[in-house]
Amino acid sequence: MSTPAPTPQHRVVRNDEEQYSVWPLDRELPAGWHEAGHRGTREDCLAHVGRVWTDLRPASLRRRQEGDR
Secondary structure, three states, X not given: OOOOOOOOOEEEEEEOOOOEEEEEOOOOOXXXXXXXXXXXXXXXXXXXXXXXXXXXXXXXXXXXXXXXX
């Protein structure tokens, strides 16, 4: 009997514009991206991103629009 392959683990990452993504744990993060504190399966990480990233506008756009008020 063969052992099932382990489920690849991922992490939630965020950039300076407060945009989120999911990145494999075994790969180095690209420049400008930082861990956002959640790890798990890809599906678990995507669900977490769906819960925490409620305003999809980049941070610079949000600041600019809030300054226009």
